[in-house]
Amino acid sequence: MSVDGKFGDYGGQYVPEALMPAIEELEDAYERYVLNNEDGFMDEFRTRLRDFGGRPTPLQRADRLSERYDREVYLKREDLVHGGAHKLNNALGQVLLAKYMGKDRIIAETGAGQHGTATAMACAHLDMPCEVYMGERDINRQRPNVFRMKLNGSEVNPVTVGRGTLKEAISETMRDWATNVEDTHYVIGSVVGPHPFPSMVRDFQSVISEEARTQAREKMGRLPDAVLACAGGGSNTMGAFAEFVEDDETELYAVEAGGSTLDVDEEAGVAPNSASLTTGSEGVLHGARTRLLQDHDGQIMESHSISSGLDYAGVGPELAHLVDTGRVTAVNVDDDHALTAFHRLSQMEGIIPALESAHAFGYLEEHSEELGEFVVVNLSGRGDKDLESAIEETYERDIDIAPNMDEFTGGL
Amino acid sequence: MSLADAFADGPAFVPYLVAGDPDYESSLEYVEALERGGADVIELGLPFSEPIAEGPTIQNAIVRALEGGMTPERYFEFVEDLDVSIPVVCMTYYNLIYRYGDAEGPRPFVEKAADVGIEGFVVPDLPAEEADPLREACDEFGLDLVFIVAPTTRGDRLDRIMRQVSGYVYVQARLGTTGAKSDVSDQTGSSLDRLSDYDVPKAVGFGISSGEHAERIVRGGADGIIVGSALVDIVAQGYENDESAKTTAERLETLAHELKSGAIDGVSQRPPHSERT
Numbered sequence: 001m002s003v004d005g006k007f008g009d010y011g012g013q014y015v016p017e018a019l020m021p022a023i024e025e026l027e028d029a030y031e032r033y034v035l036n037n038e039d040g041f042m043d044e045f046r047t048r049l050r051d052f053g054g055r056p057t058p059l060q061r062a063d064r065l066s067e068r069y070d071r072e073v074y075l076k077r078e079d080l081v082h083g084g085a086h087k088l089n090n091a092l093g094q095v096l097l098a099k100y101m102g103k104d105r106i107i108a109e110t111g112a113g114q115h116g117t118a119t120a121m122a123c124a125h126l127d128m129p130c131e132v133y134m135g136e137r138d139i140n141r142q143r144p145n146v147f148r149m150k151l152n153g154s155e156v157n158p159v160t161v162g163r164g165t166l167k168e169a170i171s172e173t174m175r176d177w178a179t180n181v182e183d184t185h186y187v188i189g190s191v192v193g194p195h196p197f198p199s200m201v202r203d204f205q206s207v208i209s210e211e212a213r214t215q216a217r218e219k220m221g222r223l224p225d226a227v228l229a230c231a232g233g234g235s236n237t238m239g240a241f242a243e244f245v246e247d248d249e250t251e252l253y254a255v256e257a258g259g260s261t262l263d264v265d266e267e268a269g270v271a272p273n274s275a276s277l278t279t280g281s282e283g284v285l286h287g288a289r290t291r292l293l294q295d296h297d298g299q300i301m302e303s304h305s306i307s308s309g310l311d312y313a314g315v316g317p318e319l320a321h322l323v324d325t326g327r328v329t330a331v332n333v334d335d336d337h338a339l340t341a342f343h344r345l346s347q348m349e350g351i352i353p354a355l356e357s358a359h360a361f362g363y364l365e366e367h368s369e370e371l372g373e374f375v376v377v378n379l380s381g382r383g384d385k386d387l388e389s390a391i392e393e394t395y396e397r398d399i400d401i402a403p404n405m406d407e408f409t410g411g412l
Numbered sequence: 413m414s415l416a417d418a419f420a421d422g423p424a425f426v427p428y429l430v431a432g433d434p435d436y437e438s439s440l441e442y443v444e445a446l447e448r449g450g451a452d453v454i455e456l457g458l459p460f461s462e463p464i465a466e467g468p469t470i471q472n473a474i475v476r477a478l479e480g481g482m483t484p485e486r487y488f489e490f491v492e493d494l495d496v497s498i499p500v501v502c503m504t505y506y507n508l509i510y511r512y513g514d515a516e517g518p519r520p521f522v523e524k525a526a527d528v529g530i531e532g533f534v535v536p537d538l539p540a541e542e543a544d545p546l547r548e549a550c551d552e553f554g555l556d557l558v559f560i561v562a563p564t565t566r567g568d569r570l571d572r573i574m575r576q577v578s579g580y581v582y583v584q585a586r587l588g589t590t591g592a593k594s595d596v597s598d599q600t601g602s603s604l605d606r607l608s609d610y611d612v613p614k615a616v617g618f619g620i621s622s623g624e625h626a627e628r629i630v631r632g633g634a635d636g637i638i639v640g641s642a643l644v645d646i647v648a649q650g651y652e653n654d655e656s657a658k659t660t661a662e663r664l665e666t667l668a669h670e671l672k673s674g675a676i677d678g679v680s681q682r683p684p685h686s687e688r689t
Contacts, residue, residue: 014506014537016465018562018587020569161471167462174464179588181564269461284507284537285462297483298511299461 005195008324010317013194015174015287022181023194029101030196034093034203041100045093049207052125053082053092057208059215059376064348069368072220075351075379076212076240085354085381086208086236087118091187093204095122098185105184106130109173111138111166112308113145114354114381115189120154122187130154133173135164138308145385163302166312170286190233191316194287198316205239212376213243225372226251229380230359231330232274232310234319236380241319245327251372252327254319255363257305258334264293264301271301276315277323277330290317306335306393307355307386333362339393341365342383343402354381355390413499415531415556415579418452419613423675424580424636425450425626426615427643427668428503430457430473431490432482434647438657439477440493442647445661447496449668453580454496455534455638458487458504465536467591469641472648484512484521491528499531501558501579506538509546522549532556532579540573547576560584561607563599570606580613582638585629590618591641604633623674630678637675643667 005011005027013023033041049055057077065073078086095106106128110116116132123130132149136158139146149156162168170188177186191198191205209227216224229240231254244250259273271293273279280291283298293301293313305311322328333341341361346352353361357380364377383390394402418424427446432439443454459474459482466474482490491500502525506518513520525533532555538546540559550557556579561570563586574581585600600616607614616629617638626637643664650660 012542013539014542015539016536016562017539017560017573018564018584020539020541020562021564021566024569161468162461162475171462171464175467175589178465181587284505284510286464287537292507294507294511297485298507299478300507 005199007318007321009282010288010290010321011195011198012289013287014284014289015194016178018178019174019181022177025101027196029097030200033097033100034200039100041097045096048092048096049089053088054080055207056211057081059212059219061219062349065364068348069364071368071372072374073364074216074219074224074376076208076376078208078236078378078380079351079353079357079382083118083121084384085114085118086205086239087114087189087381088121089207089239090189090201090204090235091115091118091122094185094187095119095126095128098187099126099128101185103183103185104128105180106187107133107173107176107184108187109133109166109169109189111135111169111311112385113138113142113149114309114385116154116156117145117148117152119187120149120152123154124152131157133157133159133169133176135159135166135169137164138166138169141308141389142385165308167300174286190235191238191318192233192286192288192290192314198288198318201235202238202242202318205235206242208236208239208378209241209243212240216376220374222374223247223250224374224376225249226253227376227378228253228255228360228363229378230255230310230356231277231315231319232257232312232356233314234316236378238316238319240378241322241328245322251329253363254323254328254330255360256330256332257307257310257338257359258332259304260335262332266295269295269299269301270304271313272304273332274303274305274310274312275332276313277320278332280315285314288317290314291320306338307359309354309356310359331363333359335393336397337362337366339390339397340399340401342390343394343399346383347401351379352383353379354383355386357381413497415453415499415501418499419580419635423630423634423679424452424613424615425668425672425675426453426455426636426638427451428455428457428638428640429643429647430459430470430477431487432459432477432480433473433644434476434651435480436486436490438660440490441657441661442664443494444496445665446643446668447498449665450672451498451668452636453499453501455501455503455640456491458484458502458508460505460508463505465589467589467641469644469648470590473644476651484508488524488528491530500529501532501534502530503534503536506535509535518546519549522546522553522555526553526555530555532558534558534560534582536560540576543576558582561603563587563603566606574610574612577612580615580636581607581610583607583614583616583634585616585618585620588618600629601632608633620671623670626671626674627678627681630675631681633682637671639671
């Protein structure tokens with residue numbers, strides 16, 4: 001575990017000076033409340049995760065996938081966490097921490113809206129005012145999530161600069177924080193940003209692997225041969241991996257969004273994927289040194305993925321370090337295969353996965369034979385939020401197993 | 413001329429513009445107009461795609477400059493093409509410095525900057541904790557490294573920054589991002605008080621937009637004023653209204669003159685006990 005905020009060469013605290021005192025205050029609170037359970041913070045967090053969040057989530061045997069791939073396939077059901085994704089684990093932890101720190105205002109960024117909705121729920125639950133920054137384009141793509149945030153009493157602030165997605169929303173939330181740093185806590189949504197965020201978010205999410213490890217022993221009498229998790233910023237990834245990192249018998253696979261292609265258009269500043277572990281290079285963005293999608297000069301590229309939750313040009317510094325050291329294997333699955341896997345899981349297991357999680361199942365389909373006898377896939381969220389875009393994207397492609405939705409063509 | 417020299421004769425006026433905003437040739441004229449208006453140092457922005465410390469005015473300027481084709485390489489040419497005698501400070505974000513050239517780290521960027529005559533750097537996303545590699549490269553090539561001191565900076569942090577700073581210290585007048593305001597924060601005075609024991613010029617920025625602001629800030633003890641968004645606004649208006657570059661340059665020169673005059677007036681109004689050495 002890193003206490004100095006460095007993971008090899010990655011990590012650090014690259015933020016404006018105005019934020020440094022707040023970062024130092026947060027470091028102190030992280031060490032006291034999270035690492036040392038001062039005032040029973042972690043006990044209260046775990047209790048609320050259970051009663052409000054619905055934990056522990058099951059480790060469920062996927063019967064038909066196990067048959068299809070001729071090995072034991074288990075699903076860690078983070079889609080069953082309140083709100084429909086693993087995001088609540090972190091949001092609840094940080095909003096509660098902000099209360100312990102005496103802050104009286106919460107801000108957050110959101111891309112797809114999953115982290116925003118989780119933060120809005122946590123804030124309503126813990127009676128904290130909340131403002132969420134969201135790119136204008138994402139607001140239009142993810143309207144149900146905007147409604148959910150507002151229903152929970154949060155304000156949603158549109159970000160109109162740039163392309164209007166997650167990258168711009170993070171920058172804008174950092175600007176708000178720099179303005180209102182004295183009374184406001186910034187609930188960052190992934191294992192990214194300046195120290196202590198990457199470590200702290202990992203610790204809040206590591207409940208996933210802590211449960212999965214115990215459940216694997218109960219159900220199979222041993223640890224899995226492989227754990228698969230999708231990777232954008234990397235919060236479900238680090239959550240699913242953290243407690244397995246010391247287990248040499250368990251291989252860890254971070255499945256990135258291969259988008260439409262891994263090729264990069266330097267001229268247009270576009271990387272039509274979000275595979276910063278696979279194709280990125282070292283740089284500094286949003287407070288940390290990590291692997292980034294950037295051009296030759298160091299300008300950040302516009303990323304792309306069919307799943308907006310993976311659509312980010314950076315990745316958590318610890319995950320980047322674990323890939324560099326060989327502990328985690330970075331792989332990727334493109335839009336087409338992720339969408340096919342979305343339909344497969346929906347039909348074979350009765351679970352509609354988030355398009356993010358579908359990437360992990362896309363990798364399982366292509367490479368199951370390399371993954372050993374016992375595979376755990378982190379099902380990071382449910383797909384209800386993705387129904388419209390999944391149906392539209394399906395219509396544009398020729399996917400054999402997809403249902404016929406022609407009656408809706410033009411009507412969506 | 414070094415940065416120290418620029419602050420030697422009375423209050424320094426330090427304007428900021430984004431290089432290449434909205435295009436290369438106009439931008440050269442604008443910087444030169446600022447020198448004619450009385451600028452003592454120019455903070456010249458090298459645009460980065462994720463400017464987390466900037467408000468909307470400068471964000472938009474950065475977008476215009478990037479769309480106009482500004483890159484680190486073009487920026488260095490721009491500095492060489494500039495016909496000014498005042499020192500140029502490069503203001504940019506760390507990733508561009510870190511990524512430049514073939515070698516790891518900031519050294520190639522600093523070497524090139526020294527080569528084209530840049531005198532120093534301001535890097536808003538590089539706190540003192542992470543600044544050692546850049547500080548070492550600056551020392552090697554004889555460049556200054558300016559740090560920002562925020563209203564929230566106190567105690568040990570202030571000492572740490574003031575040990576690393578050279579040239580001048582950028583005193584952030586209020587919390588938040590860059591941007592012109594109709595009034596100037598009261599936080600400035602207490603920031604200057606905290607810095608009074610340190611022997612380095614103090615330039616105040618964030619929100620200064622008029623000669624009257626400049627006068628008040630200097631009267632309060634500042635050794636210089638930094639003005640960005642109010643000037644960038646003129647460039648933006650010129651761009652939006654299709655003004656000739658000459659007209660925009662004249663308007664920049666006029667505001668520069670007002671700001672510089674305000675700063676000079678501020679010195680004469682200082683109460684005697686606040687006179688600085």
